[in-house]
Every structure is written in C-alpha cells, then in structure tokens.
Amino acid sequence: MFPKPTLVVSKCLGFEACRYNGQALSDSFVSQLTSYVEFIPVCPEVEIGLGVPRSPIRLARVEKKLHLYQPATEQVLTDAMADFSTACLDALPQVDGFLLKNRSPSCGPSDVKVYEGLAKSANAKRGSGFFAGCAGDRFPGLPMEDEGRLKNYELREQFLIRVYSLARFRQAKKSGRMRDLVAFHSTHKLLLLAWNQTRFRACGKITANHEKRPVAAVFALYEEELKKALATRPRAPSMINTLMHAFGWVSDGLSREERAYFLESLEEYRDERIPLAALLRLIKGYAVRFDQEYLLDQVILEPFPTTLVKLSDSGKGR
Structure with missing residues (x-):
C-alpha cells in the first residue's frame, strides 16, 4: 500500500485558468498524479492581487537585490510576493515536494529569465522564480521540479x-x-x-x-x-x-x-x-x-x- 505524497503544485497546471493570459493549461502527468497524491494548488500571482488576465511580470536584479516587476504598470511587487511567500510556506502542512510551472517568474524552479535591471532592453540570466526561490530556502532538500523537465x-x-x-x-x-x-x-x-x-x-x-x-x-x-x-x-x-x-x-x-x-x-x-x-x-x-x-x-x-x-x-x- 503506497502512501499519498503531499505536493505543492502550480494552480495553473490544470486546476484553474489563472495564467497571465487567462488560458487554462493541461499537463498529462499532473492529471495522472491526481489520484495518487494530495495536491495543494497555489497561484502566487493571483494571491497578491493580480487579475486574470494580467500584464506579464518579470524578475529584475537591481543593485544585487531581486525584484518582481510589472513593466506595463511599473508596479514593483517584491514586498507583496515576499509577504505572500512567507505566509503561504509557513502555513503549509508537512509536504513532500513541489511541482511548479516552468519558466514562471513566480513559480519556475529554474530556467526563469532574471533581467539585469528594470529597463525593457535589459540583458537576462537564468534563475529561480520568486516563490520557488523562497520555497527552496524554506524547505531545503525537498524535491522541486517543473512540468517541463518531468517530460x-x-x-x-x-x-x-x-x-x-x-x-x-x-x-x-x-x-x-x-x-x-x-x-x-x-x-x-x-x-x-x-x-x-x-x-x-x-x-x-x-x-x-x-x-x-x-x-x-x-x-x-x-x-x-x-x-x-x-x-x-x-x-x-x-x-x-x-x-x-x-x-x-x-x-x-x-x-x-x-x-x-x-x-x-x-x-x-x-x-x-x-x-x-x-x-x-x-x-x-x-x-x-x-x-x-x-x-x-x-x-x-x-x-x-x-x-x-x-x-x-x-x-x-x-
């Protein structure tokens, strides 16, 4: 008899149409897992008050500090996302891993564009999404993957x-x-x-x-x-x-x-x-x-x- 692992999952992966463009995503592996694990769906961007659909957000590093920024509105969302991440992660029950949306500036575990500054033309490197980075710091050693790599x-x-x-x-x-x-x-x-x-x-x-x-x-x-x-x-x-x-x-x-x-x-x-x-x-x-x-x-x-x-x-x- 297998236990049911508890996984935090990006809500946009088949649970709710909460992508920035309003689209619903379907991932066959996530769907297959539904009967075998306990999912805790989360969408950090919606939780900090961004609507659906919404203007894209991006990660930007300014003076060595990581910021979350919405170019269309010029909103800096760093503090709101940091507060949400802390509250969400602290409230979790014991979890066994994270299955998150690839390349998302909030959820992507890796391969997320991190811009060198707020300018639209800024160069970008690769890193973790804001929420995913907080989760990795809060739960070191727990498995964290995105649906793209799990193909x-x-x-x-x-x-x-x-x-x-x-x-x-x-x-x-x-x-x-x-x-x-x-x-x-x-x-x-x-x-x-x-x-x-x-x-x-x-x-x-x-x-x-x-x-x-x-x-x-x-x-x-x-x-x-x-x-x-x-x-x-x-x-x-x-x-x-x-x-x-x-x-x-x-x-x-x-x-x-x-x-x-x-x-x-x-x-x-x-x-x-x-x-x-x-x-x-x-x-x-x-x-x-x-x-x-x-x-x-x-x-x-x-x-x-x-x-x-x-x-x-x-x-x-x-």
Missing part, C-alpha cells in the same frame, strides 16, 4: 522515487517509534545504496543510535541525511552496481539464457534505451518466483505505483 522519463522516475520515499519516511516519523525508523531504513537499503553510498552509511549509523539519543532527535538527524541522500541524482554506475547486487540474490536459480537477457537489459539501461522501472520489474519477477523475502521487502523494486510508469520522453532535462 523526461529519467527525471520523472527520480522525482517520484524521492517524493514517495519522503512520504514513507513522514509516516514512520509520525509514529514516533524507533522500530518504525529501523524498518524504514531496512526496506530502503538498496535504494539509498544506489543513490548515495556515503549518505547510506551515514543513515545506517544514525539508525544504530550508539549515542542513545532521544527518538525525536534520531528522526530529525535521519531526515536531514535522507534529504541530502536523495537530493543528488544517482550516478549510473552506482545504480548499476546496486542492480547487480540485487540480481545476485536470484541469479543462481536462473538459466544461462535468463541471466544473459538480464545483462543485455542492463546494458540497454546504461545506454538510456529503457527506463529503470523495466529492470526493477525484471528483478521483482525473479524475487517473486524464488520467494526471495529480502528483495521483496526492498522498496527499490517498486518505489512508486507502477501505474505511474510512463515511457514517453521529451529527451530534455538530461
């Missing part, structure tokens, strides 16, 4: 693995029982090993709790380390080594042809011709066949609902 299947898989892992940890933390943290770490061993071996070992030491810290302190330390572990993209060699480690638990029972097929599939994954989910399904099938309890307990074999596996890929974001 890439590798980034989409990694985003889902991260938010579902954090949702599972949130459940364990809510219990306040040390045995639930031990169980979490035990079932996430291969996943953490694939993601970051150094952080995996650190999580293991925290769970062992040789210092006899209070349970709340152990959970806090583990959460910090877990977010750091999942924040970096897993390197292909590390993931492949972990897959081979998992395969070692079942390979003795396979025929020569079956072993060869798995190794061929591994090379296809290495060359980015098939997604990680395809290999995980193979290994899980072997684990079911041989009733391999250790593997069947490992979250990495099915880290999120398989119905969310989608093979379409824009090719962008790699």
